[in-house]
Amino acid sequence: MSPGRPSAPANRPHGRSRSRVVAGRVAAYATLIAGGLLMMIPFLWMLLTSLKTRAEVFGAPPLSLPSGPHWENYERMWNAFGDVTFGTFFLNSLKIASLNTIGELFACSLAAFAFAVIPFRGRRFLFGILMATLIIPFQVVLVPNFVLWRTLPNPFSESGNFIGTQEPLWLGAFLGGAFGIFLLRQFFLAIPTELADAARVDGANPWQVYRYVYLPLARPALATLAIFIFMWSWNDLLIPLIYLRDLDQYTTTVGLAFFQGQFVGKWPEMMAGAMVSLVPMITLFVVAQKYFVRGIALTGLKG
Amino acid sequence: MVLGLAFLSAGPILATLGISLTSWDLLRAPELVGLDNYARLVDDKRFLMALRNTTFYTAVSVPVGLALSLGLALALNQAIRGISWIRTMYFLPLVTSAIAVGLVWAWIYSPTSGLLNQLLGALGVPAQKWITDPFWAMPSIIAMSIWQGLPANTIIFLAGLQAIPGDYYDAASVDGAGRGGRFRHVTLPLLTPSLFFTGILSLIGSFQVFDQVFVLSRPGRPTDATITMVYFIYENGFRNFKMGYASAASWVLFMIVAVLMFAYFSSQRRWVHYQ
Numbered sequence: 217m218s219p220g221r222p223s224a225p226a227n228r229p230h231g232r233s234r235s236r237v238v239a240g241r242v243a244a245y246a247t248l249i250a251g252g253l254l255m256m257i258p259f260l261w262m263l264l265t266s267l268k269t270r271a272e273v274f275g276a277p278p279l280s281l282p283s284g285p286h287w288e289n290y291e292r293m294w295n296a297f298g299d300v301t302f303g304t305f306f307l308n309s310l311k312i313a314s315l316n317t318i319g320e321l322f323a324c325s326l327a328a329f330a331f332a333v334i335p336f337r338g339r340r341f342l343f344g345i346l347m348a349t350l351i352i353p354f355q356v357v358l359v360p361n362f363v364l365w366r367t368l369p370n371p372f373s374e375s376g377n378f379i380g381t382q383e384p385l386w387l388g389a390f391l392g393g394a395f396g397i398f399l400l401r402q403f404f405l406a407i408p409t410e411l412a413d414a415a416r417v418d419g420a421n422p423w424q425v426y427r428y429v430y431l432p433l434a435r436p437a438l439a440t441l442a443i444f445i446f447m448w449s450w451n452d453l454l455i456p457l458i459y460l461r462d463l464d465q466y467t468t469t470v471g472l473a474f475f476q477g478q479f480v481g482k483w484p485e486m487m488a489g490a491m492v493s494l495v496p497m498i499t500l501f502v503v504a505q506k507y508f509v510r511g512i513a514l515t516g517l518k519g
Numbered sequence: 520m521v522l523g524l525a526f527l528s529a530g531p532i533l534a535t536l537g538i539s540l541t542s543w544d545l546l547r548a549p550e551l552v553g554l555d556n557y558a559r560l561v562d563d564k565r566f567l568m569a570l571r572n573t574t575f576y577t578a579v580s581v582p583v584g585l586a587l588s589l590g591l592a593l594a595l596n597q598a599i600r601g602i603s604w605i606r607t608m609y610f611l612p613l614v615t616s617a618i619a620v621g622l623v624w625a626w627i628y629s630p631t632s633g634l635l636n637q638l639l640g641a642l643g644v645p646a647q648k649w650i651t652d653p654f655w656a657m658p659s660i661i662a663m664s665i666w667q668g669l670p671a672n673t674i675i676f677l678a679g680l681q682a683i684p685g686d687y688y689d690a691a692s693v694d695g696a697g698r699g700g701r702f703r704h705v706t707l708p709l710l711t712p713s714l715f716f717t718g719i720l721s722l723i724g725s726f727q728v729f730d731q732v733f734v735l736s737r738p739g740r741p742t743d744a745t746i747t748m749v750y751f752i753y754e755n756g757f758r759n760f761k762m763g764y765a766s767a768a769s770w771v772l773f774m775i776v777a778v779l780m781f782a783y784f785s786s787q788r789r790w791v792h793y794q
Binding site: 494 | 535538545591594595597603605607608609610611612613614616617618620622623624625626634637638666669674675677678719726727729730733734737738749752753756757762765766769776777780
């Protein structure tokens with residue numbers, strides 16, 4: 217879909233006079249922008265509070281401007297835990313989200329290629345099972361997954377297993393995920409099979425067909441998937457909460473939750489932390505909005 | 520191979536079922552206790568509250584969220600200049616983590632000088648405790664969730680609206696349909712696939728609520744007024760390390776979602792129109 221193209225009748229002036237059309241348009245703008253500002257209030261308040269002193273937070277009216285940008289809130293938040301700064305959380309999140317993205321792109325594109333291009337027995341049945349797992353909440357299997365990571369030996373950790381390490385947060389991505397396989401398969405199916413046939417006639421093996429025909433053509437779909445995987449990983453709370461133990465392993469989400477326990481009532485510092493954790497996703501969204509919109513419109517992908 | 524994948528997907532769910540029949544604290548070997556965990560769930564007030572709260576959350580947030588996002592999609596489906604910037608304002612909550620925006624919502628709901636109480640105070644409404652008030656706690660959590668879930672559903676509805684051919688509206692106009700008639704007889708029926716789809720996502724999502732409840736109850740843990748199914752699983756499995764008990768709750772959650780999805784998919788034939 218293209219977000220800029222509305223369905224035809226939305227604004228057709230059916231015999232209305234010109235001035236009424238103009239008035240209607242002004243009203244539409246006013247309503248839409250007012251509603252948009254209403255949606256934005258939590259963000260505006262987060263930003264305003266993060267720049268206020270604590271006295272202003274409790275003294276001045278809620279949506280008043282701060283007496284000046286009090287960046288010291290950000291500094292206090294950043295260095296709140298001594299050696300482990302907020303930067304550590306940030307880098308951990310970045311590392312985990314990047315590994316998830318790489319893993320899912322690799323594994324999902326291979327699996328999707330097999331489902332879309334290579335005929336094999338039981339293909340439909342297997343794909344059906346995969347789709348069925350899509351509607352099962354992952355929380356249902358939290359316990360067995362935890363037991364699995366606790367049973368697998370890990371020579372590099374003190375406990376001898378994977379609890380308290382970051383591996384459970386990203387290693388699974390290299391086995392692929394149902395959403396990614398579904399998204400890419402749909403895209404691969406739309407690629408004319410003649411292209412693959414022509415490559416095979418020229419002597420390409422399946423790997424080469426995948427690598428040199430399908431992957432380059434699927435770039436928009438891969439970008440969409442990458443953005444969503446990155447976002448889910450960046451915003452995830454429950455899984456890091458369960459597996460991480462030490463402060464220096466924390467992701468930004470767990471770090472923020474930890475802040476909440478430390479900074480009770482210190483709203484400016486907390487809002488500063490929330491602002492910093494939102495910056496990467498908001499930047500990504502403003503730059504790549506069309507990929508988000510297309511991804512959701514195509515598959516209903518959502519965090 | 521087929522069996523392998525079937526096992527891979529069904530395996531963990533069967534493992535949950537297996538563990539749910541045991542008493543297991545991870546330190547000692549699991550001990551088989553049959554259906555004891557399920558029998559205890561039925562008598563556990565906190566579990567029953569979690570079930571009740573999750574049901575309430577679903578019953579309110581799904582229809583209200585869908586209606587609002589449908590309205591928003593209709594409003595945003597206009598060819599006016601700058602519409603993509605206006606849409607960005609509405610879509611921004613989409614990419615934010617529940618924990619980060621939860622912090623600001625906790626502050627909005629704060630009983631002392633929170634935004635909501637200050638605004639209501641200006642209108643002469645007495646201050647409420649919102650999250651700690653047993654009556655207002657769940658509605659407050661639902662309001663935040665709807666705000667955050669609005670963009671995704673709106674985007675799906677927008678895509679659905681833009682896929683409706685303009686000819687249909689022209690034909691309806693020729694037949695004398697007004698605005699309301701065009702909406703009821705063209706837009707709504709042709710939007711049912713999108714509605715079906717957003718319905719699935721919202722239903723599944725509403726049984727997974729955790730982050731919002733976690734962040735709004737901090738510091739501390741959810742009271743009986745706000746605990747949800749997934750929080751109950753988290754609390755028992757990963758705070759109290761009662762793996763058997765948490766698995767029994769997980770299996771109940773699985774059965775509820777499975778039955779609901781079966782019923783929902785069966786209803787599809789009766790109200791979803793594909794072009």
